[in-house]
Amino acid sequence: MNLYLLGVTGSIGQQTLDILRKQQNKFNLISVSAYKNIELLKSILEEFSPKYATVHLKEDKETLEKRYPSIEFGYGQQGLIKAATYGEKTGLLINAVVGSAGLKPTIEAIKKKRNIALANKETLVIGGEIIMPLVKKHQVSLIPIDSEHSAIMQCLNGEDKSQLKQIIITASGGSFRDLSRKDLKDVTLKDALNHPNWSMGSKITIDSATMMNKGFEVIEAHHLFNVPYKKIKTILHKESIVHSLVEFKDTSIIAHLGNPDMRVPINYALFYPNRTAFNSDSLSLEKVSSLHFEALDETRYPLLSLAKEVGQAGGLLPTVLNASNEAAVQLFLNETISFLQIEDIVIQCINKFKTTNHVTLENIIALDEEVKQFVYDLYT
Amino acid sequence: MNLYLLGVTGSIGQQTLDILRKQQNKFNLISVSAYKNIELLKSILEEFSPKYATVHLKEDKETLEKRYPSIEFGYGQQGLIKAATYGEKTGLLINAVVGSAGLKPTIEAIKKKRNIALANKETLVIGGEIIMPLVKKHQVSLIPIDSEHSAIMQCLNGEDKSQLKQIIITASGGSFRDLSRKDLKDVTLKDALNHPNWSMGSKITIDSATMMNKGFEVIEAHHLFNVPYKKIKTILHKESIVHSLVEFKDTSIIAHLGNPDMRVPINYALFYPNRTAFNSDSLSLEKVSSLHFEALDETRYPLLSLAKEVGQAGGLLPTVLNASNEAAVQLFLNETISFLQIEDIVIQCINKFKTTNHVTLENIIALDEEVKQFVYDLYT
Numbered sequence: 151m152n153l154y155l156l157g158v159t160g161s162i163g164q165q166t167l168d169i170l171r172k173q174q175n176k177f178n179l180i181s182v183s184a185y186k187n188i189e190l191l192k193s194i195l196e197e198f199s200p201k202y203a204t205v206h207l208k209e210d211k212e213t214l215e216k217r218y219p220s221i222e223f224g225y226g227q228q229g230l231i232k233a234a235t236y237g238e239k240t241g242l243l244i245n246a247v248v249g250s251a252g253l254k255p256t257i258e259a260i261k262k263k264r265n266i267a268l269a270n271k272e273t274l275v276i277g278g279e280i281i282m283p284l285v286k287k288h289q290v291s292l293i294p295i296d297s298e299h300s301a302i303m304q305c306l307n308g309e310d311k312s313q314l315k316q317i318i319i320t321a322s323g324g325s326f327r328d329l330s331r332k333d334l335k336d337v338t339l340k341d342a343l344n345h346p347n348w349s350m351g352s353k354i355t356i357d358s359a360t361m362m363n364k365g366f367e368v369i370e371a372h373h374l375f376n377v378p379y380k381k382i383k384t385i386l387h388k389e390s391i392v393h394s395l396v397e398f399k400d401t402s403i404i405a406h407l408g409n410p411d412m413r414v415p416i417n418y419a420l421f422y423p424n425r426t427a428f429n430s431d432s433l434s435l436e437k438v439s440s441l442h443f444e445a446l447d448e449t450r451y452p453l454l455s456l457a458k459e460v461g462q463a464g465g466l467l468p469t470v471l472n473a474s475n476e477a478a479v480q481l482f483l484n485e486t487i488s489f490l491q492i493e494d495i496v497i498q499c500i501n502k503f504k505t506t507n508h509v510t511l512e513n514i515i516a517l518d519e520e521v522k523q524f525v526y527d528l529y530t
Numbered sequence: 531m532n533l534y535l536l537g538v539t540g541s542i543g544q545q546t547l548d549i550l551r552k553q554q555n556k557f558n559l560i561s562v563s564a565y566k567n568i569e570l571l572k573s574i575l576e577e578f579s580p581k582y583a584t585v586h587l588k589e590d591k592e593t594l595e596k597r598y599p600s601i602e603f604g605y606g607q608q609g610l611i612k613a614a615t616y617g618e619k620t621g622l623l624i625n626a627v628v629g630s631a632g633l634k635p636t637i638e639a640i641k642k643k644r645n646i647a648l649a650n651k652e653t654l655v656i657g658g659e660i661i662m663p664l665v666k667k668h669q670v671s672l673i674p675i676d677s678e679h680s681a682i683m684q685c686l687n688g689e690d691k692s693q694l695k696q697i698i699i700t701a702s703g704g705s706f707r708d709l710s711r712k713d714l715k716d717v718t719l720k721d722a723l724n725h726p727n728w729s730m731g732s733k734i735t736i737d738s739a740t741m742m743n744k745g746f747e748v749i750e751a752h753h754l755f756n757v758p759y760k761k762i763k764t765i766l767h768k769e770s771i772v773h774s775l776v777e778f779k780d781t782s783i784i785a786h787l788g789n790p791d792m793r794v795p796i797n798y799a800l801f802y803p804n805r806t807a808f809n810s811d812s813l814s815l816e817k818v819s820s821l822h823f824e825a826l827d828e829t830r831y832p833l834l835s836l837a838k839e840v841g842q843a844g845g846l847l848p849t850v851l852n853a854s855n856e857a858a859v860q861l862f863l864n865e866t867i868s869f870l871q872i873e874d875i876v877i878q879c880i881n882k883f884k885t886t887n888h889v890t891l892e893n894i895i896a897l898d899e900e901v902k903q904f905v906y907d908l909y910t
Contacts, residue, residue, distance in 0.1 A: 304782060305784065307687060307689060308687035308689065310805060313804075313807075315812070316812075387815075392785075395815075397812055397813075398805050399805065399806070399807035399808070400794060400797055400805045400806060400807060400808040401788055401789065401794055402684060402786060402798070403787040403788055403812075403813055404685065404784060404786060404787075405772075405784070405785045406782060406784060407775070407784075408781055411781075414780060414781055414782060418780060418782070424690065425689070425780045425782070426779070427693075427780060428779070428780040428781050430781050431781070432696075432777055432783075433777075433781065433783055435698070435765055435775075436765065436823055436824060436825045438823065440821065440822045440823070441820065441821045441823075442819065442820045443815035443816055443818065443820070443821075444819070
């Protein structure tokens, strides 16, 4: 199968390559994108020889095309779109870009009737109202690369969705789950990047700590599975072994369990709709010994309840939520602001940007830029 | 749909009627069987007006037919078979008889192309090698009424069985799970009947305490899902919330969870292959708070490992296992023998009856009687 892999140097991209190395005869890696990690990209180009590669900066593109004359190169947003739509054949776009930049490439790939394996949450959070009708129109598969949504998709296998009572998304609680809100005042970037269960990129690790990530997942689940918000519940489950659950109207709950290893949902997405063996240790329930569940305290995690309200409101408000968060997390990663200021900024933006414009790609992109600029201007 | 309900006065029978009362327009209760609980049977006859009813004793049959001239009555094994095969129409046989008496009625109902909802474990434990080819030949559905097997069936919904890595059957540990083998010496019948999680009939409650029940379930799972014994694992899970799990080759585990309520698997069997709402509380994972798993100590429960060996050996050996256990449990329920003597008797019989005869219904029935008689003769 032809693969188009956006975000090849990131955590999901690297784990995808891990799988490809073991399944080389089954996939052709046609195009890749990277941001600024050029050294890692070079080794990937040498190992996988894609036809097209794209990076963030024009100067990196120019350096690379001198060194690898047999590969076509691009840069910036246009490069991302070209990587997603490269060539004339069908295949699978793996979108593991971070942030709103992932939206347009997804849309263009769907229009080319490519199936989508989606690790880029923003595509659905801000663009769900556009994406889902397109997925239907072009009859492509949209397969989540996310332990929770992959779990939910698997739990719904072979089931009649009209019998769904609720979706229960589990949350590990993130890096600061054992701290009170008072304790959060002085946490450092280093503390925040230390997730208890999952090894992930820095943006999503911070989003886990603020629980913004779980809020995004609720919005994603709403779009992916066409389920109203009142039927999507979140629950604290510190072990990250139960990846999510689905309850049917007969009170049966079907759950997906496994070791916290992103290669499992990646593998599922690569071979969907079939399963294929993944050579790794089985989860040992005897070793895990106990699984814990608690109600999520939404006063402890204000961004989670805010995300549910924003999702419910719909329209362009999720774009404000995502853009303000994306900019705020960037400022936190740069150590410009403190951890709790992420929440303050997001709440401030939700109150400020009350747009009633239609949800179009153009309006999303314009608003995304406007909100981010507003946030950056606060701190320069 | 036409229903034929064997064991109507037992625990599963009564819970089935609970569901029928709420779904009256969907089912016709055509025939019922009871053992000796004639008073309860009378109230059922008056409420549901079946066309045929059968009991254990001839004198009870004669009393009943005088009182209910519009209902046809039978008794004994022939009555059970007639209840299972009554009339010419198709429909669903719910076999909730206890013991080996359930085998022949199941076979005859399958031959009439009736689907089977099976709570009678013995049908598969002793007759699996006959039943499964018949199910295939007559293209009927065989739906387990058992929390574990119903769970496994649901976890396999929509899945490719060639991707199955293992089945994991959970065990509550039964009434004496917190006692050592030394402590088991002096336990009473009353103690044994006090199951920590499930309200069930007395035979199965004792079988849970000895873990013979879990051994039977392993043999049943082998036949029902056509899975080799080496891929069937058992695990101690005291809360009985996770009813069983299935692991695929990609290390994904799909599990079924719910409150311990037999009406859920009964409801699933009644409406299979569709789900239908069951009006009961959802499982609250927050309230349950923690789920525990431990390896099952097979030296603590020798009948479990014995059952796995017997199942693996196949042939008529499972008939010896079941018959010796059935007779021994009867002796324990009559307070003729002690709890640990159940194990002694079963092990003694497995060593004594080493038959190499072919698995035919006649051989099963003859051996079943021979083994039971041998056990009863030990104590009279």
